[in-house]
Amino acid sequence: MASLTPPQSPPKWNHTPEEVLSITKQALAQNKAVSDKVAALPEAECTFESLPLANAEAEALIICEPLSFYQNVSTSKELRDASNQAEVLQRDFDVEESMRPDVFRAKAAAEKNLRESGAWEKLSDEQRRLVEKMVLDGKRAGLALPEKEREELMKLKKELSQACLDFSKNFNEEDGRISFTLEELDGVPADVISGYTKRTEGSKEVYDVTFKTPDIFPIFKSAHNPATRRRAQEGYDDRLKQNVPLLEKALDLRRRIAAMLGYETWADYITEVKMVKSGKNAEEFLDDLEGKLRPVGEKERKILLQLKKEDHEERGLPFDGEFYIWDYRYYDRVYVEKTLNLDESLVKEYFPVSVVVPTILKIYQDLLGVKFIEIKDDAKDVWHPEVQQFAVWEKDAKDGSAFVGYCYLDLFPRAAKYSHAAVWGLLPGYELPSGGRHYPLTAMVANLAKPTPDRPALMRHDDVTTFFHEMGHVFHGLLSRTKYARFHGTSVARDFVEAPSQMLENWCWEPKVLQRMSSHYKTQEPLSPELIDKMIKSRYVNVGLFYLRQLFFAKFDLKVHVDKEAADYTKLWNDLRESISLVKGGKAQPGQGTFGHIVGGYDAGYYGYTYSLVFAADMYATVFKKDPLNPAFGKLYRDKILLVGGSRDETVSLEDFLGRPPNSEAFLQEMFGKAPSASL
Numbered sequence: 001m002a003s004l005t006p007p008q009s010p011p012k013w014n015h016t017p018e019e020v021l022s023i024t025k026q027a028l029a030q031n032k033a034v035s036d037k038v039a040a041l042p043e044a045e046c047t048f049e050s051l052p053l054a055n056a057e058a059e060a061l062i063i064c065e066p067l068s069f070y071q072n073v074s075t076s077k078e079l080r081d082a083s084n085q086a087e088v089l090q091r092d093f094d095v096e097e098s099m100r101p102d103v104f105r106a107k108a109a110a111e112k113n114l115r116e117s118g119a120w121e122k123l124s125d126e127q128r129r130l131v132e133k134m135v136l137d138g139k140r141a142g143l144a145l146p147e148k149e150r151e152e153l154m155k156l157k158k159e160l161s162q163a164c165l166d167f168s169k170n171f172n173e174e175d176g177r178i179s180f181t182l183e184e185l186d187g188v189p190a191d192v193i194s195g196y197t198k199r200t201e202g203s204k205e206v207y208d209v210t211f212k213t214p215d216i217f218p219i220f221k222s223a224h225n226p227a228t229r230r231r232a233q234e235g236y237d238d239r240l241k242q243n244v245p246l247l248e249k250a251l252d253l254r255r256r257i258a259a260m261l262g263y264e265t266w267a268d269y270i271t272e273v274k275m276v277k278s279g280k281n282a283e284e285f286l287d288d289l290e291g292k293l294r295p296v297g298e299k300e301r302k303i304l305l306q307l308k309k310e311d312h313e314e315r316g317l318p319f320d321g322e323f324y325i326w327d328y329r330y331y332d333r334v335y336v337e338k339t340l341n342l343d344e345s346l347v348k349e350y351f352p353v354s355v356v357v358p359t360i361l362k363i364y365q366d367l368l369g370v371k372f373i374e375i376k377d378d379a380k381d382v383w384h385p386e387v388q389q390f391a392v393w394e395k396d397a398k399d400g401s402a403f404v405g406y407c408y409l410d411l412f413p414r415a416a417k418y419s420h421a422a423v424w425g426l427l428p429g430y431e432l433p434s435g436g437r438h439y440p441l442t443a444m445v446a447n448l449a450k451p452t453p454d455r456p457a458l459m460r461h462d463d464v465t466t467f468f469h470e471m472g473h474v475f476h477g478l479l480s481r482t483k484y485a486r487f488h489g490t491s492v493a494r495d496f497v498e499a500p501s502q503m504l505e506n507w508c509w510e511p512k513v514l515q516r517m518s519s520h521y522k523t524q525e526p527l528s529p530e531l532i533d534k535m536i537k538s539r540y541v542n543v544g545l546f547y548l549r550q551l552f553f554a555k556f557d558l559k560v561h562v563d564k565e566a567a568d569y570t571k572l573w574n575d576l577r578e579s580i581s582l583v584k585g586g587k588a589q590p591g592q593g594t595f596g597h598i599v600g601g602y603d604a605g606y607y608g609y610t611y612s613l614v615f616a617a618d619m620y621a622t623v624f625k626k627d628p629l630n631p632a633f634g635k636l637y638r639d640k641i642l643l644v645g646g647s648r649d650e651t652v653s654l655e656d657f658l659g660r661p662p663n664s665e666a667f668l669q670e671m672f673g674k675a676p677s678a679s680l
Contacts, residue, residue: 004373006391007400008439011066011427013383017082020067024086027063028093031056039102043109048123051110053103054130058430058485062438064090065426072418072445073383073410080416099154101147104138111135126483126647133486140269142261153260160253164599167246171596178235179206180219180228187224211239220329224315229326234589243593247569250599251560267561270604274495275611275650279562282607286558289610289664290551290580296544296672301582304331304542307338325583332542340541342534344460350518350527351464353448353457357411359517360464363507364471367634368479368642369395370404386412392478405429405440405478412457413447421446421466423473428485440489442477444470456521461535464517465508472501479638480645487647495608496650500641502616503624509536510628543671545582547610552580553595554607561604614667615654621666622658 015023034056041050068090070083097103111131114120120128138144142153181204185193196207196215209215209232219232254266263269267279276282305323308331312319336342365371372390380389388409394402406427413419422445429440446467451457459467477489490497507513511532518527527535556576560569574588592598597606619641623633640657654662 004391004393004397004403005400006403006406006439008403010375010381010389010406010441013066013381015067015070015079017076017078020070020079020082020086021089024064024067024089027060028089031060032093032097035097035100035103038106039100041106043105044113046106046109046113048110048114048119048127048131051106052433053107053134054484054486055433058428058438061485062427065424069424069426069443070383072424075384075414075416077416098137098141099143099150101143101150104135104141104143107131107134107138108144124483126487129647130484130486136273140261140272145260149260153257156253156257156260160250160257163246163250163253167243167250167599168596170240170243170246171594174211174239176211176235176239177208178211178216178232179208180231181206184225184228185219185223186228187222188218189222192218192222211236217329220326221333222330226317226324226326229330230324230586233326234586237589237591237594240593241590244570244590247592247595247598248566251569252566254561254603255564265562265564267558267604270561273493274605274608275493276495276607279558279604282558282604282611283562285611286551286555286607289614290548290555292664292668293544293547293551294582297548297582298544300542300544304328304335304545307331307334322584323582325577325581325585328545328581328583332545336538336541340534340538342538347527347531347535348458348460349522350520350525350531351459351461352519352521353411353459355519356459356464356467356517357409357448360468360471363513363516363629364475365395367629367631368475368638369631369635370479371395371397372407382408384410384414386410386414403439405442407441407474407478408443409446410443411446411448412450417447418445419447421470423470423477423490425477425489428488428491429480429482430485430488431483438485440477440480442474442489444474446470458521461508465505468508469501469505472504476500476642476645479642481643482645482647484647487645489642489645492646493650494605495611496615497612498608499612499615499619500637502613503619505616506620506624507628509539511536513628540671547671549581550610552577553597554610555580556592556595557598557602557606558604560598614664615662617667617670618662618664619654619657621670 034052038046038051038053064086068083068087071080071087074080074083114123114131123131142150145153179201182193185207192215193207196209198205198207200206209219216232216236220229223229223232251266258264258266258269261269263272265279267282271278271282276285301323304327305321308323308327309319309321311317311331311334361372371393373393375389375391382389388411390407390409392404392407394404396402410417424443424445425440426443427441428438430438432438448459448463448467449457473490480489482488508517511529514532514535515526519525556573559572559576560567569592570588570590573590573592574585577583577591578585597603602608619637623636624630627633636657641653644653651662
């Protein structure tokens with residue numbers, strides 16, 4: 001092992017704030033110089049070789065990505081601020097470059113010349129894909145339009161951006177309150193109530209409750225009085241009514257922009273570059289899934305409604321035979337408590353960080369045929385002492401040719417660090433013009449529990465699943481081998497990017513994997529078969545109603561982006577919720593004003609959450625289920641899914657891996673124990 005020397009050094013993490021900005025500016029200037037040179041070419045001289053845009057983009061990425069990463073992990077405020085500024089510079093630069101008609105003309109001319117000269121057929125599949133994607137980028141940006149229309153388009157895009165920003169700003173700054181008496185809060189845990197602000201109103205004491213999740217959700221789940229839950233729900237749905245006109249404006253602008261760009265609908269524009277390809281295909285997918293989920297949801301609703309009937313009889317409350325939205329979370333909780341005696345705090349004792357993290361790394365290494373060699377102490381150059389740095393090699397590495405790339409794990413919370421779990425592909429892998437290779441670097445940032453005076457650091461089972469999921473992105477970034485950085489690793493269609501990691505979450509529900517990962521912090525005993533059985537059963541409790549609710553969001557999102565005329569969106573929101581989610585509402589509330597995804601990058605894209613889950617279930621059931629830890633299956637997955645990144649259509653990769661077109665049978669079988677025939 002000592003003789004293994006990586007052919008590429010890792011980046012240094014010792015920049016000053018001034019360097020972050022100056023190096024970023026220099027990298028962008030160099031990139032612009034290449035674009036300027038391409039833009040100046042006569043159309044007849046535009047060829048594949050004379051447009052080195054992909055490599056110039058990769059070179060800028062290699063310099064800029066690590067610098068803009070500091071804002072998520074650095075302990076220095078000055079460095080974080082500089083990193084944030086550097087990212088703003090980079091984003092503004094990208095927007096300006098994407099709207100250059102002179103560069104677009106050169107790209108379009110190169111494609112035309114390649115096709116007319118016969119050179120097109122001599123390009124590799126990945127090279128042809130690169131040319132087509134670069135030209136498509138320009139068309140989607142409106143660069144093929146006459147100048148006057150381009151100016152109008154820019155104006156509309158800026159208006160749309162502002163409407164979305166205003167919607168999000170209202171969302172982030174929402175600070176409403178709703179008040180309840182102690183009697184009305186009966187059933188809500190005492191530790192939750194103690195966090196509410198208490199004040200006197202007239203002759204009685206009331207508690208002010210914000211609409212933030214930790215405050216309001218315990219009322220949805222635990223308040224015994226249905227009138228309390230109803231008032232909480234209606235207040236929650238009404239809290240952002242000021243967003244209603246902003247959403248109307250955004251939807252109108254999207255319709256106008258889509259029409260200018262030559263698309264039937266905004267959904268067609270958005271889905272063109274995704275796996276689903278069109279708004280119609282997305283609609284058919286959701287309709288098909290709804291038809292199969294509905295019987296399951298109706299059965300679950302019947303069970304919860306019976307629970308409600310019994311509960312109302314016990315409490316002496318009237319029962320009208322209806323199941324309302326403010327009943328859903330409450331009776332879902334009651335059902336779990338009655339049917340599964342599962343103690344989450346007990347499960348956590350079996351997952352010490354010191355055992356789980358190395359075990360998961362070992363599982364991945366064995367499955368995918370690689371090894372992690374930690375770079376320690378003096379040789380380590382990282383942004384914080386707690387960060388682990390690894391050189392990643394092929395399992396049987398003998399020399400530098402078997403080098404894979406670098407991986408960083410930054411797992412524990414600290415002040416001003418990114419607060420969730422995520423993976424950054426800080427450096428892409430791709431072929432250098434010289435014939436050599438640039439190797440990838442991935443960084444996983446998480447916030448696992450730290451030890452307490454009487455316990456080691458422990459992980460909830462949710463944390464274990466999240467870690468397994470995020471490591472899936474790490475390996476997608478490490479094991480991809482594409483010619484161009486543009487297609488490296490997770491640079492795949494947005495409605496596929498989560499599928500590999502969602503598939504890998506299944507390992508966290510396999511009895512033999514759970515036994516291998518678990519070790520009680522006191523006794524070192526693994527989880528018992530009984531406890532594992534309860535955990536597995538808890539995964540699918542009321543899953544039909546859960547996914548019908550997801551489909552309601554997806555179908556509302558899609559409908560407003562397929563329709564060509566404006567509508568009464570408050571009515572649409574309430575009608576769809578009732579018909580799809582199988583829960584009745586009260587008075588119609590403008591809940592669409594609370595739907596942040598619709599302005600946050602998931603417009604005509606919310607379907608993707610379930611869409612990618614269907615692929616994940618299909619991949620797992622078809623290949624891995626029979627023997628989840630088999631390295632032969634790991635190699636197939638590595639070769640057919642990870643290796644190719646986004647260098648070919650994702651449907652081709654899936655068919656190559658599965659041996660047939662994907663379908664939703666495994667998803668339905670996994671969720672509901674039955675598999676009616678369904679195709680995507």
